[in-house]
Amino acid sequence: MDIYDVLIRDFPFLLKGLGVAIVLLAALLVIGFVLGMSICLLQLYGPKTRLLQWPLLLYERVFRGVPIIIMLFIFYYGISGVYDISAFAAAILAMGLRSAAYQSQIFRSAFQSVPAGQMMAARAMGMSKAKAIRHIIFPQAARHAIGPWTNEFSSEIKETSLAYVIGVVELTRQAHYIITSTQGNVLIVFAVVALLYFVLNRAGNSLLYAYERKLAVPGFEK
Amino acid sequence: MTDDLILDVQGVTKSYDGLEVLKGIGFGLRKGETKVLIGPSGSGKSTLLRCINYLTRPDAGRIFLSGEEVREGNIDAMRARMGFVFQDFNLFSHLTVLDNVRICQIKVSGIDRETATQRAQQELARVGLGDKAAAYPAELSGGQQQRVSIARALAMDPDVLLFDEPTSALDPELTNEVIRVMQQLARDGMTMVVVTHEMSFARQAADELIFMENGHIVEQGPPGNLFSHAASERTRAFLNVIAEHG
Ligand SMILES: Nc1ncnc2c1ncn2[C@@H]1O[C@H](COP(=O)(O)OP(=O)(O)O)[C@@H](O)[C@H]1O
Ligand SMILES: [Mg+2]
Numbered sequence A: 001m002d003i004y005d006v007l008i009r010d011f012p013f014l015l016k017g018l019g020v021a022i023v024l025l026a027a028l029l030v031i032g033f034v035l036g037m038s039i040c041l042l043q044l045y046g047p048k049t050r051l052l053q054w055p056l057l058l059y060e061r062v063f064r065g066v067p068i069i070i071m072l073f074i075f076y077y078g079i080s081g082v083y084d085i086s087a088f089a090a091a092i093l094a095m096g097l098r099s100a101a102y103q104s105q106i107f108r109s110a111f112q113s114v115p116a117g118q119m120m121a122a123r124a125m126g127m128s129k130a131k132a133i134r135h136i137i138f139p140q141a142a143r144h145a146i147g148p149w150t151n152e153f154s155s156e157i158k159e160t161s162l163a164y165v166i167g168v169v170e171l172t173r174q175a176h177y178i179i180t181s182t183q184g185n186v187l188i189v190f191a192v193v194a195l196l197y198f199v200l201n202r203a204g205n206s207l208l209y210a211y212e213r214k215l216a217v218p219g220f221e222k
Numbered sequence B: 001m002t003d004d005l006i007l008d009v010q011g012v013t014k015s016y017d018g019l020e021v022l023k024g025i026g027f028g029l030r031k032g033e034t035k036v037l038i039g040p041s042g043s044g045k046s047t048l049l050r051c052i053n054y055l056t057r058p059d060a061g062r063i064f065l066s067g068e069e070v071r072e073g074n075i076d077a078m079r080a081r082m083g084f085v086f087q088d089f090n091l092f093s094h095l096t097v098l099d100n101v102r103i104c105q106i107k108v109s110g111i112d113r114e115t116a117t118q119r120a121q122q123e124l125a126r127v128g129l130g131d132k133a134a135a136y137p138a139e140l141s142g143g144q145q146q147r148v149s150i151a152r153a154l155a156m157d158p159d160v161l162l163f164d165e166p167t168s169a170l171d172p173e174l175t176n177e178v179i180r181v182m183q184q185l186a187r188d189g190m191t192m193v194v195v196t197h198e199m200s201f202a203r204q205a206a207d208e209l210i211f212m213e214n215g216h217i218v219e220q221g222p223p224g225n226l227f228s229h230a231a232s233e234r235t236r237a238f239l240n241v242i243a244e245h246g
Helices: A003-045 A050-065 A068-082 A087-112 A116-124 A129-166 A171-180 A186-215 B045-052 B072-080 B097-107 B113-126 B142-154 B172-187 B199-205 B223-229 B233-245
Strands: B005-016 B019-030 B034-038 B060-065 B082-085 B160-164 B192-195 B208-213 B216-221
Touching (some): A003 A087, A129 A171, A129 A186, B019 B060, B019 B216, B045 B192, B072 B082, B082 B142, B097 B113, B172 B192, B216 B223, B216 B233, B223 B233
Parallel strands (some): B034 B192, B034 B208
Antiparallel strands (some): B005 B019, B005 B060
């Protein structure tokens, strides 16, 4: 069988791998979003005690400072020693927690770029802090965050491929399986895989850019 | 004792790291009165206004709004009844003019959307911007933005309006449109405390002028009296400087 027949025959496996990568991506981004937003809100608006702020800072430093491959190994082999965790779950956890560290930074600088007068005016009108954050600060911060968040989205797509080192059968590992059943046509297989990653990346970016344009405020330059 | 006062400020003090910025300020405001607060830069005028609605928390002293004491515990409700107009407008930049004027009616006062919209349109018409409801703040001139911020404050139906140098960030040719709106408010019987160096406004609209220096009230009285024969040398000197530099 020549390589093209193999590719056509095994393309469903590649798509399945892509599907796994997309689920991994979505899960890690959601974890990263929820946790990252919470960290950001606690850092900016929570109590300023060291008891709270210090661990948050440590978390951020550690997860941004350790290579993701090491994190994947630590989470998979570390946790599976005490609890039966699948490689997929370990990857979601490790990558989600790491993304939270990055996303908290994105959100923090977005919130901080909203001028202080906005909060002051909202409070002066009688809004509680929570309402002011929700109705005034958050919508403006979202506009600042969406650009950097799009970058985070793109880099996490690419990093999902690293999950294969702990045995998650995502797109890159499916590609390896196919390669072992062909005779050395490595380049073509990986070119197809690269194209799949690229398409996913462009699709996501286009959606996010469209959202950014939709949020744009007339006359307001960032 | 103070029930006919809309705003009653008693013995307010405030220090910033040892620097005493307000040294026991007291004054009162009856319904429909306009008082203009003047004084050199750094004399504590902004700090005083911010202490009145607890944007800055006073160290000591008491504030009463229509007989009810302003406290940390009721501050959101009290602020909803005090309009604040900032030097640099602080309009909500992601919202249209209409939404700027109605959002706090809806989210703070719990007024339904339709009533809030009507009220917003009424207040925008009052400041001469009925046709700008759909615009965003960044599409307006500074004078228009400040008038929107006045409409935003008015739409909350406040007991009192506090203005902190509302025209200082404006080019001279835009000052008048804001001053005219404020003069009309004074005529309509709005209760206001205004920090400004616009002496034409003070002369025409103020029931009383308060001259502040170094965290003290040096002198207060009807503008006519202060302009013609202020008791204090400092007040006279300050008014002369203002008169010279417009
Ligand atoms: N947040 C602050 N922290 C420290 N010092 C302040 C703060 N706000 C005002 N001050 C100081 O208080 C004094 C009075 O300021 P302010 O009330 O702004 O005066 P004015 O409005 O009359 O020009 C100034 O010396 C100013 O530097
Ligand atoms: Mg000031």
